[in-house]
Amino acid sequence: MLLQNPIKQAAVTTADKVFEQLQYAIVEGDMVAGSKISEPELAKYYQVSRSTLREALNRLEKYHLIERKANIGSRVVDCTIEGLLELYITREALEGMACRQAALNMTDEEIAHMQAMLSQHANDKSLQEGVSYYQEQGDVDFHYKVILGSHNQQLISLICDQLYHLVRMYRCQFGMHSPRATRAFTEHSNIIQAISDRDGELAELLMRRHIAASRKNIENKIALQMAEQKSKHVSNQSSAQISEEI
Amino acid sequence: MLLQNPIKQAAVTTADKVFEQLQYAIVEGDMVAGSKISEPELAKYYQVSRSTLREALNRLEKYHLIERKANIGSRVVDCTIEGLLELYITREALEGMACRQAALNMTDEEIAHMQAMLSQHANDKSLQEGVSYYQEQGDVDFHYKVILGSHNQQLISLICDQLYHLVRMYRCQFGMHSPRATRAFTEHSNIIQAISDRDGELAELLMRRHIAASRKNIENKIALQMAEQKSKHVSNQSSAQISEEI
């Protein structure tokens, strides 16, 4: 898997390993979103006792990948358009603030490193060719660098633990593509400039616009698809591909 | 306990009940912050098996009230000045955005209800007398109303589940008092006005100032106490009382 959580710790216990496998299965859609989870079945599948499976489920619940009800059971979280938009709004708030804090708290070395990363991407031939794969990775790297640069454990934990698992899940399930490389590159460039200027206010503003632009782009795509589907009388919209950036 | 989580569901299972008791014990400081947790000991104390106690611990970990390490054990989270300030910065980001969304998404009925709540507080004699108790409750009610008014499940869950347990813990452990009633009342009043004007931008700005003001006030108090302690050669600073608003 490409988009790794940068602050995760190694899986030492069996429950950890089962959790990781389940995490990938859910994020990549091998376990269908919204479906019920059978503890005995899964325990048998992963060759572990139900206790350790439940331990893994607890961790999945912590990361908002499943939902549990007492005496009823667990379900994989559902991927809805509303949920996706809510996620973007939350990201806008948290990553915006993280970017402001990064401008205040990043060391000069960290900033230099981020600038180096960016110019490396600039020289990368994939950018010129408009290939999305490397840019995708670069985009994720950039966002993580900014988040970690906030030096705020609370923000880091919330964004990386609570949000980004879901972000990756939506990316996979809705088949979202990367942003047009050049546009994102310019925006990233401006954000880094604001950070190296130690201009927290501008840095936050730019990051919020960067994320809000993606959200609005998605909203437009959705509106378009809805109209298309209405004219074509297609009922199933959950498998729709949304060509948009992270 | 006064400051309840407004979105919590009833505790039906034994693990739920143990979790609730442990939650209060941690928040109110009956279990000292940073201390190690003994599973056998706690299980015996609450008269449950270690399995159900571990289930409760899992939930505490989900809410960031304890921290676990594989094969090592659990510790109650530590209350530090840095952690408190990080919490305020995160609140500023999340509640600011929640307030913006509330301006966009609250129903007219919800707004009317919040206005009624505020004028009730205005007429309450406790406000005139500057009694903090009711105002404390009123302040919490106000913030919760705004958060729920965002109609954004992601924001609601993050703030109420992840942040407010810690907020209450810090309030208890640092013995923080309420804000001066009249000042907070005016600020709340202005925020509600912005919401009823459907002015999301202003609503967010005012809420962020409202929270940032508290944070800065705390920072000043801390700086003052640090100076005092230095002159008095007092070493223990963790039990300091910080007279500041939520």
Add this chain to the structure above:
DNA sequence: AACATCACTTTTGTCGACAATTTTCTTTTT
């Protein structure tokens, strides 16, 4: 006296079984 090693104790992780609750299916009644 300080350090390393080994055995012992304690604690955490995992397992299978039982109890309680929910769901499903059958039977009964209107």
Add this chain to the structure above:
DNA sequence: AAAAAGAAAATTGTCGACAAAAGTGATGTT
């Protein structure tokens, strides 16, 4: 035939026991 009631099956919650890992203290070596 539809709805209600009750029995059976399956699922979740809880328990005590064992296995594995970490911590502790005594012993021996340099």
